Amino acid sequence: MKQTLIIFLYAISFFSCKEEKNKIAEHQLTTENLKENIDDYFSALNTIGKFNGVIYASKNNAKIISKAYNLKPNNNSSTYVSTESQFDIHSVSKLMAHYLIEKFELEGKVKKTQTLNDFIPSFPNGEKITIDMLLHHTSGLPRSFDNIEGDEINLTSKQIIAYTKKQKLIFAPGTASQYSNVGYELVYYIIQEISNKTFAQCLTDELFKPLKMKNSGAHFYTKEKNIKHLAKNHEKQDTLITQVDNILKDELKTARIFSTVNDLNIFLNHINKEPYASLLKTKDNVIEKSGGSDGIRVEIYTNLEYNYNYILLANYEEIPFQQTVIDFTKILENKPYDIPKELNRQPIDLQLNIIEKYIGSYSFADMGNLELTFKVEDGNLVVYQDGENIAILKAETENTFFDDPKEPESFEFIDDKNGSFNVLMGWKGVKLKGLRNNTKKF
DSSP: OHHHHHHHHHHHHHHHHHHHHHHHHHHHHHHHHHHHHHHHHHHHHHHTTOOOEEEEEEETTEEEEEEEEOSSOOTTSTTOOOTTOBEEOTTHHHHHHHHHHHHHHHTTSOOTTOBGGGTSTTOTTTTTOBHHHHHTTOSOOOSSOSSOOSOGGGOOHHHHHHHHHHOOOSSOTTSSOOOOHHHHHHHHHHHHHHHTSOHHHHHIIIIITTTTOTTOEESSSOSOOOOSSBOOEEEEETTEEEEEOSSOTTSOSTTOEEEOHHHHHHHHHHHTSTTHHHHHOOTTSEEEEEEEETTEEEEEEEETTTTEEEEEEESBTTSOHHHHHHHHHHHHTTOOOOOOOOOOOOOBOOOHHHHGGGOEEEEEGGGTSEEEEEEEETTEEEEEETTEEEEEEEESSSSEEESOTTSOOEEEEEEOSSSOEEEEEEETTEEEEEEEOOOOOO
């Protein structure tokens, strides 16, 4: 009996080990396949001149890929980056600010239900605007500042608050949503009031140092000067890749943060665990944030359901950003996607009565209320900005128009179900919604 039991236990152990080895082999195969798929995708994007930057991906807590892709492999080139390069992360700092507020609330230092009046007495409508509204862009404050005198980069914290007080609400607090850089300047200020430190120094002390994010830091307002390998930003001017300044005159310096793919992955691994996962996730079980400015595009993303992270840092803005982010998630979720290829869009002929439906002016709130006007001239849809003809468009479908057949930028007109149209403008790899102001014909 004893011998039989030993044989039985050995058999269980053998098959258990074999099953575990099969699981490990399956995991390794999946990881290797994912790595190959991701690399194929970004290599193709790089080959057609649409990506210069660094990516990182992990799944089930195992690294899949960490790799730099360079349009010019010469490390003396201004575009050259490596996995150690530090990129300006722009609006990703908003997610870090949100994290700090949640951390402070857990520590009993603040409540998200508190209003602006608790921190900035006499702020217009301050008794109606909560911290939570600022965090979720429902405060009613506009996207950007109006009527700033001089260069924004020179404004002090007190001057920024003074300008913030002058901004008119675009809706009653809590009744709608509009992405607001103005609102997050108030979040940074509140963090400063709670911590008695600048936002940048607080972020350094409360996040970068504890998590050993050794290659992260800020351009301004910190004791630490941590720039070692800063990626230089680039854009396309005519047909040339041209370096642009990382620090622009029309940007505020409150939250000018930089980081690396490895440090950002550390941050994601910290916030995708409780208690922060429940506090920061969307209804889709995702925590993500994008950022960018002239010559730079950034995305960090963690999916709590599929258990993966990815980071995308590009120092050349010609990347088809929104589509690339969508495809990155598809690859990691084993969903169908298309390998990037060079475009050669073909125009079609449309009857004039179809084209004329889109005549009118459209306002883009996410571009500082930019207004574009569409007219029909010589049978073509033409777009004007500030009275200047900026493009003669060609039809790709009945409701989608483009200018350059080699570029993804386009205008897609969407029926608003009320007898009119709005428009989605593809610009620098991102789709921006324009609302039709009227149906006046020109």
